[in-house]
Structure formats: C-alpha cells, structure tokens
Amino acid sequence: MTRVPKQVDHAERRAHIAEAVLAVVARGGLEEVSVRHVATAAGVSPGMVQHYFRSKDEMMRAALERVGAAVQERLGAAGELPPRDLVRALFLQLLPLDRQRTREARVAVAFLAHAAVHPEAGDELRANARALRAHLGARLLGSTAQADAVATGLLALVDGLGLQVLTGQLAADDAVATLDAWLDLALD
C-alpha cells in the first residue's frame, strides 16, 4: 500500500460546494437545492458533488455548519465600544441591510422554516441561537433575570424585523429606526 499524498484539498472542495449550496438557497430557497443545481452553481460536475458528499443530506448539513461558522466569526469581530453601541452594532449585523446580509438572512429563514417542520434538523440552529444569546448576555448586564428578558426580547425583535424586511413588509430604514427606538426603551 503506497500512500499517495493528496493532490486536492478535500476540505476546500467541500467548502466550495457548501458555499454553492448557500448560493442556491439564497437565490431560490431550499426547494431548488438539488445535486445537479448545486454542481452547476459550483461550476463542477454532478458526479463530483456526489464524490464529496455521500448524500444530499450530508451536503445540506455541511452547508448549515458553514452558516454557523460564519455567524460565529462575525460575532468575534466586535471592537471595543460602549456597550450600547456595541449591542446596536451587533444587531445591525443581523439585519438584511445589504446584499451580503440579505443573502445570509435568506439562507437563515429557509433553514428556520425547515426546522419548524422537521425538528430533528434544528439542532445546529438551536446551538447557534444559544451561542448568540450567550454572547449577547455577556455584552449586556450581568445575568439578572431582567437582563435575560431584555436579551430574549431584543433577539426576537431583530428576528422579526429581519423577517419583515426580507419579505418586503418593512423598509430597511424603518427596521433600523424601530430597532433604535426599542434599544432606547430597553437599555434605559
């Protein structure tokens, strides 16, 4: 058995394909995800997708994990600001205010809708949510019961605002204005 060094970066290919999955989801939702579509979006052959992911399910799981990783990374990149501004900046990161974040928000809502109906697929999502909540809790007050209610409410508010912006129910400006008004309300 002669060990031949890998001549392709397995992880990188998987990442590339997973990214293509997210692109397809952002453009057309989960229903448009098929091995063949993803392959086209990634600029590779369907066979290659199949080579790197043994099943569509495994492929979707990898794509979802990439979303989680991206969110984590985004959270880490927070400067040193007064708490109020920091919290505001963090929430603005979560709203679909530009192309990039619209893309991410679309992906997120697609997976959330799926999780609403297939609870077993929501573990990754719930883990991300927990991380977010923990992160926010640390940024706000100590863990008083009051602070927890505030954190929960603000997260839900941002989720709702994002959803309404995504579906065209609310203008992006209004969402930001509403967020600011409620931050005033909540943070004294």
Added chain:
Amino acid sequence: MTRVPKQVDHAERRAHIAEAVLAVVARGGLEEVSVRHVATAAGVSPGMVQHYFRSKDEMMRAALERVGAAVQERLGAAGELPPRDLVRALFLQLLPLDRQRTREARVAVAFLAHAAVHPEAGDELRANARALRAHLGARLLGSTAQADAVATGLLALVDGLGLQVLTGQLAADDAVATLDAWLDLALD
C-alpha cells in the same frame, strides 16, 4: 344547450382541498406539497384536485388566501377589553401556544420563507401584514409617530418570538413572559 344546475358546491370543494394543502404544509413544509399528496390528505383523487385547480400554482394561491381569511376572521373576534389587555390578547393569538396555532404558524413561516426568495409571491402576505398593522394601530394610540414605532416593534417582536418557539429555540412560557415584559415596557 340545456343548463344543468350545479349538483356540487364548487367553492366548498375548493375550500376543502385548500384546507388539505394547509395540512400538508403544516406537517411537512412547502416542499411536500404535491397534487398527489394533497389529494391523499383531502381524501380525494388526484384527478379531482386537478379538476378544481388548473395548476398547482392556482391551488397554492387559494390556500394562501384561506390563511388570510382566517387571520382576518380571528382579528374580528375581539371583545371589548381595556386596550392593554386587548393588545395582549391579540398578540397571544399570534403565538404558537397550542396545536391549532402551531399549525397556523408553521404554515405562515413556510409561506414567508417562500416570499423571502420569490418576492412576486408575497403580495397576499404583505396585504395581510398591512391589515394587521392597521388593526393594531387602531387599537393603540392615535397615529402618532411614536405609536407607529411601538406597533411595528411589537409586531416584529411577536413574529420573532413565534419563530423561535416554532424552531424550539424558546419555550412557549418564556415567549409569553417576554411578551408581557415588553408590553409593560412599551405601553407605560
């Protein structure tokens, strides 16, 4: 040409099938909606579904209109309470706190996720949202700018709380508690 009076209630059949669509969506999301599945869920033949809806798209539109009608009806059934309690009652109607409302919320999020990615399909949804906002505005203060921000924020909050409950990120009790805390905050 002899006119034969209808021996079946066309509208009723359509409603029955549309209801079956919603049942399928609530159980498995939009992806599981097919003419054959809907027919099975409705206890009729696939051919009959096709007879009453010329295309799947028309069927989906009818189902979505049914959701809108149900929401409208629900809003109408509000008693005479102090404004604060009335607003609270209204919002509790929108959270997935029991089987029935979980079903409706699942349907709603499925359609919302679709609309996030297919904007042209979101008209009905946006109309419903507008009706809701108007209804809430009338129940709250007069249309001061302040009241509008409060209404927008509360609606977004409820959307977000509902989404988190649906996806198992948040317990139903906590959602209600958070809603109450924020109602206190917002309504003086």
Added chain:
DNA sequence: TCCTTCGCGATGCGACCGTATTGCGAAAGG
C-alpha cells in the same frame, strides 16, 4: 516503465413530479 490508487465524469435506474388527455357514469332537460 509498469502498476496501483485516487479523482471524478458518465450513465442508468426507479421514484415522483406537474399536467394534458381521454373516457365513462350519473344526472337532468327534452
């Protein structure tokens, strides 16, 4: 140079999709 191993493209299969088409039984006016 041969030979093994890996990467991956190509092909095929069975299932399911939306929809067009056809035909038949029942109901009702003439």
Added chain:
DNA sequence: CCTTTCGCAATACGGTCGCATCGCGAAGGA
C-alpha cells in the same frame, strides 16, 4: 327514453430527482 352535459377517475408523458455503479485518465511510488 334519449341525449347532452358535468364531475371526475385513469392514464400517459416528459422531466427532474437522489443515488448506485462503472470506467477512464492522471499521478505518483516501485
């Protein structure tokens, strides 16, 4: 009773799906 019309079941078709399988070409030790 006959005939027309309506309600609907059945069937067929072309397309896409996920996935299993096969085979070839290139890349390196031996």
